[in-house]
Amino acid sequence: MKMNKSFALSAFAALTLALSGCQGMISDKPGIHPNQNMDYQDKFKAQEYNPFFADGRAMRTPVEGTVARGGLRQDIAYYEGVDEQGNLIAENPLTITKELLYRGQDRYDIYCAVCHGGVGDGKGIIMTGQYGYVPAPNFHSDYIREQPDGHFYGAITNGIRSMPAYNTQIKVEDRWAIVAYIRALQKSQNINELEILEFNVDLAALRETYDQEQAKLAALEEAKAAAAQGGEISAALGQQVFTRNACGACHSIDGSALVGPSLQGLYGKTRNFEDGTTTTANDDYIYNSIINPMDQIVEGYLPQMVPYDYLPENEIRSLIEYIKTLE
Ligand code: HEC
Ligand code: HEC
Structure with a gap:
């Protein structure tokens, strides 16, 4: 009786050891996989070659005229x-x-x-x-x-x-x-002030917050202007600013029209605007086009440029110098 009990105990200990011993050990033999289920079977992976089909592709297109479940989008x-x-x-x-x-x-x-x-x-x-x-x-x-x-x-x-x-x-x-x-x-x-009064809002408090925010912004602007004072102004810097701000996403420099007009040869040209007015593209015009593009919309284009009024003064001036070189 006694004998049996200690035998059972040591068998249990050996089994525990044997099982836990597998964990975390490195082996070059394949792992033991007692229940195979359908884990290993022939199959084609995405993009694989399949000689069964005439076009050699394993991936098939949906059968014509069918819609996958959940894929019907009639509305x-x-x-x-x-x-x-x-x-x-x-x-x-x-x-x-x-x-x-x-x-x-x-x-x-x-x-x-x-x-x-x-x-x-x-x-x-x-x-x-x-x-x-x-x-x-x-x-x-x-x-x-x-x-x-x-x-x-x-x-x-x-x-x-x-x-x-x-x-x-x-x-x-x-x-x-x-x-x-x-x-x-x-x-x-x-919303205008009359409409706002229909709602339960504290107009005076709103205005105060607004004024505070405006004051903060103005201080920021001033600090930025001071920092840019005497900053470099050159066509080379302008080219960097042009690239850094992805102006090229909308403006080509080779004459082709993208979302916006090409900047090639812009300097000194006559500009016609959607509202029928015209002007000559001088420094002031280009400056204003950059910081306030909605002001005058170039004929044939949409008001899709956002204001770059946050750029430091010397960077805007450099952009103008750069645009002058685009002949
Ligand atoms: C999202 C597209 C877009 C980006 C980005 C963009 N612009 Fe424009 N820009 C336009 C469009 C559209 C117009 C024409 C409509 C208008 O006059 O506002 C325009 C007009 C202009 C004009 C006047 C051109 C003319 O033919 O008279 C200048 C100068 C200009 N952009 C400079 C810039 C500079 C510099 C940058 C980068 C700092 C820039 N734009 C970024 C879309 C863009
Ligand atoms: C990574 C920045 C970014 C995110 C995030 C983003 N947008 Fe935009 N969105 C832009 C830019 C940049 C443009 C202008 C593209 C141009 O003119 O080339 C734009 C343009 C648009 C326009 C077109 C405006 C026009 O000229 O008519 C709409 C509408 C718009 N976005 C809506 C959304 C909505 C809604 C979301 C959120 C689901 C969103 N955007 C997320 C950057 C973004």
Whole structure:
């Protein structure tokens, strides 16, 4: 009896040792795989060659006329933001509720605010940090406020010019929630005093915060101007500033039109504007075009350039010097 008990104990100890001994040990023999299930079987991996098919590809296209489960997207207004004729739809297809707006705010703050800014003014952290990205437009310009809802949905879904698409990160419903929220932001930034009085807000407190913020900004501007005083002004620096701020995303220097007009040969040329006025492209004109591009819209172009008024004075002057060399 006694004998048996100690035998059982030592057998148990040996077994524990044997089993735990395998852990973390390096071996050049294949591991023991008692239950094979279907772990090892012939199969084709993505992109592999398969002699069975005439075209030699293992990956097959869906059978013609079929739609994968969950892939039916007949409601093109909802999925693509356009109507049957392919025109952008004017209004959000979802019912606008408080929940939808909060969801939109949540997604907007995650995906858009870094560039377009918390209130949609284009002053996101990429701008304050001077990361050299193409600046994101302000959603409160008349031009953007007049765009249909489908325009915003399309920008999120397909990207727009130098902005990438967010369709892999943001679900369709959330995209519409963001569009609704942008509309709310636009309303919030374009409300007049009479309208504001309809809401329960402390106007005096708001104005005080606003004045404080403006004072801070003005101080920052002053400090920046002081720092740039006597800074280098040269065409070479201008070329660097041009590259650093990705002006080339919209302006070629070889005469070809991109989103914006080519800057080749601009200096001294006559400029015609959308409002029928004209001017000569001198220093003042170019200076103003950089810090206040919405002021005069070059004929044949859209008001799509954001103001670069945050650039130090010597950098703007250098850009002008650089543009003069583009003959
Ligand atoms: C990485 C920075 C970045 C992020 C993040 C970003 N955008 Fe943009 N967005 C841009 C830039 C830059 C442009 C201007 C592109 C151009 O003109 O080349 C732009 C343009 C747009 C426009 C077009 C404005 C016009 O000219 O009509 C819309 C609409 C827009 N963004 C919406 C969004 C929304 C909604 C989100 C969040 C889902 C978002 N963007 C996220 C940088 C960004
Ligand atoms: C998102 C695209 C975009 C970016 C980035 C951009 N611009 Fe523009 N720019 C435009 C468009 C569109 C116009 C024409 C409409 C207008 O007059 O505002 C324009 C107009 C101009 C003009 C007037 C040109 C003319 O033919 O009279 C100048 C000068 C200019 N931009 C300089 C710059 C500089 C310098 C930078 C970089 C610091 C820059 N732009 C970045 C789109 C852009």
